[in-house]
Amino acid sequence: MEIFNQLFYLSYGVIVFIICLGAFSGKNPKGRLYSYLYWPTSLTLMVVSSLCFFAAGFNPQYFLSLGNTALVFSGLATILFIRSWRIPQALIPVWLYWFWFATFLAFFEFMRQASSFDARVLLMVSVISAINLWGLIEVLIQSRSNKTRHFYVLGLAFIFQISMLVLRIYVSSQMESNAITVFQESELPALLRGIGLASNLLVYIAISNILLERLWKKEERKSSNAELKMLSSLNALALARDNETGSHIVRTQGYVRILAERLKKSGHFPETLNDQMIDCLYKAAPLHDIGKVGIPDHILYKEGSLNKDEWGIMKTHTTIGEYVLSSAKAQLDEEVEEDDVIKMAIDIAGSHHERWDGQGYPKGLAGRGIPLSARIMALADMYDALVSERVYKSGWEHGDAVQEILNKKGAHFDPLVVDAFMAEKDAFQEIAQKYKDDQSEFKVFSELSQASEHKLRRSEEKFQVLFEYSPIGMALIDHGTGEFLEVNSALLEYTGYSKDDFLKLSFWDITPTEYAAQERAQIEQLNQKGFFGPNQKEYIRKNGSRFPISLRGFALNDADGRKMVWGIIEDITIKQKVQKQEAARNAVLELLAKNSPTEVALF
Structure with missing residues (x-):
């Protein structure tokens, strides 16, 4: 049974690690454990806890205390993360969080040496039950407008976990046991604890779904805003060029x-x-x-x-x-x-x-x-x-x-x-x-129509409003040299360049060398059909980092007959991240289905 338990903890740790891979984002600002770090901290500590329980099968003296402490503070980080959805400012200093962690670790090590196994079990069940109850309360008091069905799944997961813990205490009180470590418990208490541990996956999956749903909604709002900006730009372009009022x-x-x-x-x-x-x-x-x-x-x-x-x-x-x-x-x-x-x-x-x-x-x-x-x-x-x-x-x-x-x-x-x-x-x-x-409009229009102002409406100004205010990157490129002739603010924001610096570049300067063959194929398609794309590749930012893009282009000539390329460049970083998280979640579900436990132990 010890080998089975160890393999269960190892496989459980691998599953949580897969979830953890997509959780890290952003930089850690100095001095505080900011809300976006609560979630990866929780998952990392759960991985540490699982590996410690796995190692405890070989030498419990050095790993049981760390495993149990990591388990408790993994749950605490999860609740703090959920709480941050409601109160984003409710953050705690990094040093305070890890001070509590070290204090609990020392206390549990003292308990391991000075108290019975049943006393340690009672302590862990009480602390984890309290954390889960706190989590349930946080879910219930979340703003109704923010709640989706995934919130109710999360609440049910907390209720189920509390139920398993209470049932574990009841079963243990009705049975005599001489166990001094988790690997010496009888089958029923071990099974209940294993189910309780597995129920953490329901919490993780529910939270992952909530985050994924929020990311999709953010992308939908971004797309909606992009459309509104696009329509505003197009309307302004139409009105500026039309002879109507x-x-x-x-x-x-x-x-x-x-x-x-x-x-x-x-x-x-x-x-x-x-x-x-x-x-x-x-x-x-x-x-x-x-x-x-x-x-x-x-x-x-x-x-x-x-x-x-x-x-x-x-x-x-x-x-x-x-x-x-x-x-x-x-x-x-x-x-x-x-x-x-x-x-x-x-x-x-x-x-x-x-x-x-x-x-x-x-x-x-x-x-x-x-x-x-x-x-x-x-x-x-x-x-x-x-x-x-x-x-x-x-x-x-x-x-x-x-x-x-x-x-x-x-x-x-x-x-x-x-x-x-x-x-x-x-x-x-x-x-x-x-x-x-208004009749005055006709007078003004008549005067303007006869003035030299109309001569200033050069061909390259026709798309200026759309070009400048587009929320997606756009650029005019010299077909012969590849040099950038004009660029909008969205593409400058993607790449981190100032406009003056960017216009000194060609598209070869911001394209990694491994895409040279793709670039040549794009130019060939452009020459044959007048357009290319959409193609996916990478561009190089000013700081040397890369980001994924979707690229389209079509050919045009200016008033002097010079061949140019109108490029439309979209940063697809967020889109790819969503796709990776979805793939990771599917992998977790598949792995979970293949590793459903029947006999496990926790504490």
Whole structure:
């Protein structure tokens, strides 16, 4: 039985060690055992405890006291860690924690030499039961908003462990024993203690799940924030390049929401029209003409009518918009759902000039082959264009605009969308009047359109807002030399360089040499297809350390015809850590399933 017990302790220590591998993070600030170190401290001490009990099978004199002390303070560190979720400031000095550890170790060694085995068992059961009771209380008083099902599993694990300890005391009191070490106990008490020890794994797994869940939520919030920042940047880019006024954005958002809600209320498109889709449509609407960033100034700001060639160029704003938004979407995590707005914006930008009868552009889509979001946007955009005054035209009367849209039912517009418009035409008029353009806007615009300021809108400025405020790293690279021409703040934050220092580098300077073959393959793909990625590799920070990235790129030319590469670089450190923790947890569960004990001893 001694050999079995020793093997059990050894295998248990290995399991906890696997959990422990993913627990260490950050640096240890001087003077305090900060909350993020309670967890790895707990696991490390449990590994030490298990190894001591394993070694005690050979020589109990030197290892039993350390094993029991490590067991107690492992539990204490676990509870302090759980408590830090509720009170992050509730930290204790490092020296005080280890002072208590040394004091208990000396006391237990005294007990080992001066008291009976049963007295030591009673001491350990009492102390560990008190620690588990404290843990249960901490779980119960956690904020309700923070609790998930894993908290209830954690609470049940504490209850189960307390029950096993109490049952252990009861069974021992009913049995006569001459044992003087853990390896001389009878089978039933040893089994109960082993089950109690194994129940610690339930605590560890529950805590690991809580931490993993919190990390995922943090990543979800990060992705959501990234999308919001992305949308803000894209909206600013669209508005800065468009010749419409800011009120146009507000009005069209109101129009599309009204149309979508009316269609939903009428029972149309139940498979797609829900509250989430309507909210996405509302957020995506301002991006419908973002493709105008690619239209030359002399066409975009021309006051008179466009000729045939100019109109052909103007029509390309739909495909340009679809391409710009697709490139933006490539920066978002493919596994999250928060990029639905960008997906819808892609449909709207690329298809809002399609017609129900198939006579629109750019693809000549017809009927329900046109995305619903684009069919809704098409009507909203035309109504606003009709009733709004511009420097080159007067606004139509509401009634005339309504009649014009009705005349285009079944030809230009989806008949169901026109029906929804007719039911809500008064609401359209209210929005048009409430957010009517200030006449001073037209005066200012007219003056600006004739001024030399438009000449300053160089090609490389078109993406400046998106580029600078993107939460994901972006850079412009000279295709021929690999030198960085421009870099945004996100990539500077990744690498630790100042902008001046970074622009002195080429991508070869921050790429480890072992990725040279991959770089050459990327360049070949770029030359053949105009893009590459996503590929995973590493970059080198200024301090010499490395970090994992996901890299995409596509080719473009500047106004002078110089070939450049637009690089999108995402730091995937956290994503990889989550994947490793998930793999470690699965390994623990598999190992646990293969090592379920039947006869074990603890103290």
